[in-house]
Amino acid sequence: MKKYCSCVSEVVARRLTLYLRCFIQLKEEGYEFVSSKELAERFNLNSDLIRKDFSYFGTFGKRGVGYNVDEIIEKIKMILGLQRVYNVAIAGAGNLGKALAHYPKFNEGSFRIVAMFDSNARKVGRTYGENNIPIFHVKELPEKVKELKVDMGIIAVPARAAQQVADAFVKAGVKGLMNFAPARISVPNNVKTVCADFRALLEMLAYYVSNLKDSE
Amino acid sequence: MKKYCSCVSEVVARRLTLYLRCFIQLKEEGYEFVSSKELAERFNLNSDLIRKDFSYFGTFGKRGVGYNVDEIIEKIKMILGLQRVYNVAIAGAGNLGKALAHYPKFNEGSFRIVAMFDSNARKVGRTYGENNIPIFHVKELPEKVKELKVDMGIIAVPARAAQQVADAFVKAGVKGLMNFAPARISVPNNVKTVCADFRALLEMLAYYVSNLKDSE
Numbered sequence: 001m002k003k004y005c006s007c008v009s010e011v012v013a014r015r016l017t018l019y020l021r022c023f024i025q026l027k028e029e030g031y032e033f034v035s036s037k038e039l040a041e042r043f044n045l046n047s048d049l050i051r052k053d054f055s056y057f058g059t060f061g062k063r064g065v066g067y068n069v070d071e072i073i074e075k076i077k078m079i080l081g082l083q084r085v086y087n088v089a090i091a092g093a094g095n096l097g098k099a100l101a102h103y104p105k106f107n108e109g110s111f112r113i114v115a116m117f118d119s120n121a122r123k124v125g126r127t128y129g130e131n132n133i134p135i136f137h138v139k140e141l142p143e144k145v146k147e148l149k150v151d152m153g154i155i156a157v158p159a160r161a162a163q164q165v166a167d168a169f170v171k172a173g174v175k176g177l178m179n180f181a182p183a184r185i186s187v188p189n190n191v192k193t194v195c196a197d198f199r200a201l202l203e204m205l206a207y208y209v210s211n212l213k214d215s216e
Numbered sequence: 217m218k219k220y221c222s223c224v225s226e227v228v229a230r231r232l233t234l235y236l237r238c239f240i241q242l243k244e245e246g247y248e249f250v251s252s253k254e255l256a257e258r259f260n261l262n263s264d265l266i267r268k269d270f271s272y273f274g275t276f277g278k279r280g281v282g283y284n285v286d287e288i289i290e291k292i293k294m295i296l297g298l299q300r301v302y303n304v305a306i307a308g309a310g311n312l313g314k315a316l317a318h319y320p321k322f323n324e325g326s327f328r329i330v331a332m333f334d335s336n337a338r339k340v341g342r343t344y345g346e347n348n349i350p351i352f353h354v355k356e357l358p359e360k361v362k363e364l365k366v367d368m369g370i371i372a373v374p375a376r377a378a379q380q381v382a383d384a385f386v387k388a389g390v391k392g393l394m395n396f397a398p399a400r401i402s403v404p405n406n407v408k409t410v411c412a413d414f415r416a417l418l419e420m421l422a423y424y425v426s427n428l429k430d431s432e
Contacts, residue, residue: 013419013420013423013424014416014420016419016423017413017416017419017420018416020419021413021416025400079423080419080420080422080423080426081422081423081425081426081427082419082422084426086418086422086425088418094315095311095312095314095315095318096311096312096315096319098311099310099311099312099315100414102311103312103398103414103415104375104398105398105415106414106415106418110419110422111418111422151425152418152421152422152425159320175424175425175428176421176422176424176425176428177421178417178418178421182319182320182321184241190428192421192424192425192428194417194420194421194424196414196417197233197237198316198319198322198412199319199321199322200230200233200234200237201394201410201412202302202304202322202327202368202394203229203232203233203236203296203298203326204229204230204233204296204410205368205392205393205394205408205410206296206297206298206302206326206327206368206392207229207232207295207296207297208229208391208392208408208410209297209302209367209368209391209392209408210296210297210300211297212391212392212406212408
């Protein structure tokens with residue numbers, strides 16, 4: 001059987017991005033130290049899992065004091081590889097592509113959106129948003145991806161075009177793809193994909209809502 | 217400390233939606249039975265975890281034959297509460313709201329988008345897309361949510377407006393919110409939220425890409 005995506009192994013990385021958000025929030029609120037118990041209570045997390053995760057990555061809190069907030073933030077950023085800048089390209093300059101291009105904090109820190117691609121002649125040649133992201137024709141994708149040293153590709157095109165765009169990104173050397181199209185994409189083993197499936201999120205919400213109705 | 221979201225407890229529901237997608241795909245390809253081993257290999261999952269998850273929910277495969285694909289699909293749909301129709305409203309008729317409103321399979325099966333809300337006078341009073349979803353003023357949200365029996369609210373407004381919109385949904389009796397705004401929202405304990413944080417997805421991809429570069 002052919003392999004498509006590795007969604008379950010995303011679980012640990014998902015937790016790390018969640019912890020990062022929690023710690024950044026605590027830092028903004030002035031916390032310098034936080035215990036796994038406080039962290040668990042505050043963000044509805046499992047304190048055993050927190051301790052397990054952090055010890056696995058070689059990070060440990062001080063007994064009676066907890067985790068050093070600054071230290072953990074740096075550590076998680078290091079583990080997630082966020083201490084460098086990634087060039088990101090968005091394929092698709094429709095509603096979704098545009099929403100992503102101006103999504104707050106999407107184009108700062110470790111990530112820089114360097115190009116958008118579309119097949120609509122009225123969009124090609126223009127720039128989008130306050131950061132003036134250039135919109136190229138999707139035919140130029142392989143060439144521009146190499147020229148602009150794109151590290152990650154975001155697929156925000158209709159489902160029917162998703163595989164073709166994925167192939168073009170992969171051929172141009174991109175090793176990470178985020179797929180917003182509701183279509184399976186097949187990539188070589190040395191390329192990582194993250195599936196952003198809105199429908200799956202709605203289904204999770206249905207799960208919660210239906211269980212609330214049963215029990216409350 | 218105040219509680220904000222329960223992202224880690226989403227893990228099981230997340231796996232169920234993933235399994236559902238896998239089984240639907242297998243059904244489309246003509247499979248009637250599949251073993252946990254085949255499922256694990258095909259979709260890069262953990263076969264022990266599959267068996268554990270399914271036995272926890274009282275579903276079991278036949279030795280030597282595997283899981284009955286149709287049966288599992290119905291079972292997961294039942295567990296996720298997908299055997300009824302949920303009325304969904306989208307707050308925000310900008311790029312993101314529009315992208316969601318016409319996202320494939322978002323407005324079919326168990327989900328029906330019954331309304332959009334915006335504060336832009338040029339959008340209010342119109343309809344959006346081929347399903348003619350009505351766009352109401354955000355001030356009408358409480359009234360329309362009750363009138364249209366909205367079960368779930370999607371927050372696709374700027375971060376500064378997210379809490380206000382969440383409060384309005386909650387006050388009108390909505391028990392499930394999907395938050396696309398990069399802002400913390402605070403809700404009562406009997407309301408469930410799902411965070412759709414694009415930045416977290418990018419960070420996961422960074423994790424993969426940086427590890428690929430180290431090892432390959």
